[in-house]
Amino acid sequence: MPRIPFSMILKAHQENHLLPLLLKECRTIDSARNELRWLREQAVRDSKSLSRSRSGWRTRLRSMCQLRSRGYPLQYILGDQPFGDLEILCKKGVLIPRPETESYTYQAAKLVRQMALDSSDKSRPPSNARPLRVIDLCTGTGCIPLLLHALLAPHFQKLSITGIDISPLALSLAQKNLEHNLQLGQLTSRASTDIHFHRGNVLGNGSDDSILSIDSILQPYYLESGSSLADQTGGCDLLISNPPYISQSEFGNGTTARSVRLFEPKMALVPPSLVTGDEHGRPEDIFYHRILALALKLRAKITVLECGDIVQAKRVVALSETLASMESGQFSAEVWPSCERDLLENGFHATDGSRGVIIRRLP
Amino acid sequence: MPNFAILPYRLSANLNLDNFTSNVLQTATMLPRLRGLASQIATQTRLFSQTPTTPAKNLPPRLKINDADLTISYLKGTGPGGQKINKTNSACQISHKPSGVVIKCQATRSRAQNEKIARSLLADRVEALLKGDQSRVAIKAEAARKKKASKLKKTRRKYRELEGKEGDADGNGKVMVEEEIPEGEGEVGVQGKEEKEVEVETRIVEESKRSGKGV
Numbered sequence: 001m002p003r004i005p006f007s008m009i010l011k012a013h014q015e016n017h018l019l020p021l022l023l024k025e026c027r028t029i030d031s032a033r034n035e036l037r038w039l040r041e042q043a044v045r046d047s048k049s050l051s052r053s054r055s056g057w058r059t060r061l062r063s064m065c066q067l068r069s070r071g072y073p074l075q076y077i078l079g080d081q082p083f084g085d086l087e088i089l090c091k092k093g094v095l096i097p098r099p100e101t102e103s104y105t106y107q108a109a110k111l112v113r114q115m116a117l118d119s120s121d122k123s124r125p126p127s128n129a130r131p132l133r134v135i136d137l138c139t140g141t142g143c144i145p146l147l148l149h150a151l152l153a154p155h156f157q158k159l160s161i162t163g164i165d166i167s168p169l170a171l172s173l174a175q176k177n178l179e180h181n182l183q184l185g186q187l188t189s190r191a192s193t194d195i196h197f198h199r200g201n202v203l204g205n206g207s208d209d210s211i212l213s214i215d216s217i218l219q220p221y222y223l224e225s226g227s228s229l230a231d232q233t234g235g236c237d238l239l240i241s242n243p244p245y246i247s248q249s250e251f252g253n254g255t256t257a258r259s260v261r262l263f264e265p266k267m268a269l270v271p272p273s274l275v276t277g278d279e280h281g282r283p284e285d286i287f288y289h290r291i292l293a294l295a296l297k298l299r300a301k302i303t304v305l306e307c308g309d310i311v312q313a314k315r316v317v318a319l320s321e322t323l324a325s326m327e328s329g330q331f332s333a334e335v336w337p338s339c340e341r342d343l344l345e346n347g348f349h350a351t352d353g354s355r356g357v358i359i360r361r362l363p
Numbered sequence: 364m365p366n367f368a369i370l371p372y373r374l375s376a377n378l379n380l381d382n383f384t385s386n387v388l389q390t391a392t393m394l395p396r397l398r399g400l401a402s403q404i405a406t407q408t409r410l411f412s413q414t415p416t417t418p419a420k421n422l423p424p425r426l427k428i429n430d431a432d433l434t435i436s437y438l439k440g441t442g443p444g445g446q447k448i449n450k451t452n453s454a455c456q457i458s459h460k461p462s463g464v465v466i467k468c469q470a471t472r473s474r475a476q477n478e479k480i481a482r483s484l485l486a487d488r489v490e491a492l493l494k495g496d497q498s499r500v501a502i503k504a505e506a507a508r509k510k511k512a513s514k515l516k517k518t519r520r521k522y523r524e525l526e527g528k529e530g531d532a533d534g535n536g537k538v539m540v541e542e543e544i545p546e547g548e549g550e551v552g553v554q555g556k557e558e559k560e561v562e563v564e565t566r567i568v569e570e571s572k573r574s575g576k577g578v
Binding site: 026030031034035038073074075081082084085095096098099100101102242244245246250255256257259260264268269306307308309344345346347348349352353354 | 434435436437438444445446447448449450451452453469471472473474475476
C-alpha cells in the first residue's frame with residue numbers, strides 16, 4: 001500500500017482535525033471527507049436519541065473515527081448499509097453486503113422477469129402456477145432474498161424465497177433485517193410469509209453434525225430424474241449465491257483488504273479446507289462444485305454465482321459445462337458483466353475485481 | 364409531530380373555553396392576515412397557524428430527460444472488488460450527451476439514492492441551460508430571494524417599531540433619532556429611503572394601537 005504523502009495529511013488536518021485519522025483507512029481525502037460526514041450525522045443522531053448521554057456527539061465522533069482508523073468497517077460503526085432501496089443492518093460477525101452483490105441481484109431479478117415473460121407468452125396463464133421459487137445459499141445478512149423480494153413482488157403473485165446460512169448469528173440478523181425493512185416500508189407485508197431463512201450446511205453431508213445438511217432442507221424441491229412435469233411441484237427458478245470464494249493465499253497476501261481481513265468473519269470469506277477436498281480441485285472453488293451439483297438436482301432455470309475475479313469465473317463456467325455435459329438438457333453459461341457497458345454501468349473494474357457467472361437452462 | 368408550543372393554549376382552552384375562543388376571534392378579526400381563518404379557528408384546536416393561505420404559483424413541470432441520452436456510471440474502486448475489499452464510496456456519475464453536462468453525486472452511501480439525486484440535479488442543470496430565467500431553478504431562486512427580502516424588511520420594521528416604543532416610554536426617542544440623522548446625512552438617496560420607512564412605521568403604530576384597544 002503506497003504511503004500517504006505528508007502534504008495530503010497536512011491538507012486534511014487543516015480542513016478538519018479528524019480527517020487524518022480517517023485518511024489512514026480511506027486513502028483519499030475525498031472519501032475521508034464523505035466518511036467523516038456520515039459519521040458526524042450518525043454521532044449527532046445518536047446523541048439526540050440518547051437524551052441523557054454522558055458525552056456529547058463530538059466525543060462520540062472522535063471515538064468513531066479512531067475505530068475507523070484502525071480499519072474497523074464503517075458499516076459496523078454505523079450499523080447499516082444501503083442495498084438497493086433497502087437498509088441492511090450490519091453486525092460484527094456477519095459479512096457486509098457489497099455493491100457488486102447488489103448488481104448481481106438486480107441482474108438476476110431482470111433475468112427472472114425476462115424468463116417469466118418469455119414463458120407466459122408461449123403457454124399457460126401465470127396465475128394458477130406454482131410460486132416462483134428462489135433459493136439463496138450463504139445468505140449472510142439476508143440482503144439478496146430481501147432485495148429480490150422487493151424487486152419481484154410487484155410482478156409475481158406468488159413468491160417463495162429461501163435463504164440458507166450456516167451461521168446462527170447471520171440468520172438472526174437476516175430475520176431482523178426482514179422485520180426492519182418491513183417496518184421501513186421497503187418490503188410489502190407479504191415478505192414475512194414469502195421469505196424464509198433456514199440454518200443449513202451447504203458443504204455438509206448431513207450425517208456427521210447437528211446442523212442440517214442442505215439436502216434435508218431442499219428435499220421437497222428435488223425432482224426425480226424421470227419426472228417430466230418439471231414445473232409442477234419441485235424445481236427452482238433461481239438459485240443464487242455469494243459463497244466464500246477467497247483462497248487462503250489471497251486472504252493473507254494483501255489482496256484482501258486489512259479491514260476485511262481483520263474484522264469481517266473469515267467463515268464468510270474463505271472456504272474451509274476439507275480433508276477430502278482433493279478431488280474438487282482448488283480449495284477456494286469447493287462451494288461452486290457443491291452449488292452447481294445442487295443446481296442440477298433442483299433443475300434451477302437460472303443460477304447466479306458471485307466469483308472473486310475473472311479467472312475464477314472462467315473456472316466456474318468450465319466446471320458448469322463439464323457437469324452439464326453429463327446431464328440431459330442444454331445450458332448456457334456466461335461471465336457477467338463482460339461487455340464494457342455493463343461493467344461501467346454497474347461499477348465494476350475493467351480488468352480486476354469480482355465477476356458473476358450466470359447459468360441458464362435452455363428450454 | 365406534536366407541536367409543544369400549542370399545548371399550554373390547549374390547556375387553557377379546556378379550562379376556560381368560552382372566554383378563550385371569543386378572545387381569539389377578536390384578535391383574529393383585528394389581524395387581517397388571520398381573518399380568513401376565523402371560522403376554522405372556532406372549530407379547530409390548532410389555532411395559531413402562521414402558514415399563508417394562498418398557495419404558491421405552480422412551477423413549470425420538471426424536464427423529462429431521455430434515458431438514452433444518459434450514461435450512468437458508478438465510481439469503480441481501485442483494486443479487486445467483491446468480498447476482498449469493503450468499499451464505502453458509491454458515487455454515481457451521470458453525463459448527459461447532448462448538453463455535455465456531467466453530474467457526480469456522493470451525498471449518501473446508497474447507490475440508488477445517489478443516482479436519484481444526480482438525476483434530479485442533472486435535470487435542473489439541463490433545464491437551466493435550456494430555458495435560463497424561465498427554468499424551475501431560476502424561478503425557485505427568485506421566489507426565495509423575494510421571501511428573504513420581505514422577511515428582512517419585516518424584521519427591520521419590527522425593531523424600528525420597538526425602538527420607537529422604548530422612546531415613548533422613557534424619552535430616549537429623541538436622542539435616538541438625533542443619532543440616526545447624522546448617519547444618514549450627505550446621501551440624498553438614503554434620506555429619501557428613510558422617509559419612506561417612517562411612513563410605513565406610522566401606519567403600523569396605528570394598527571398596533573387599534574389592536575391594543577381590541578384586546
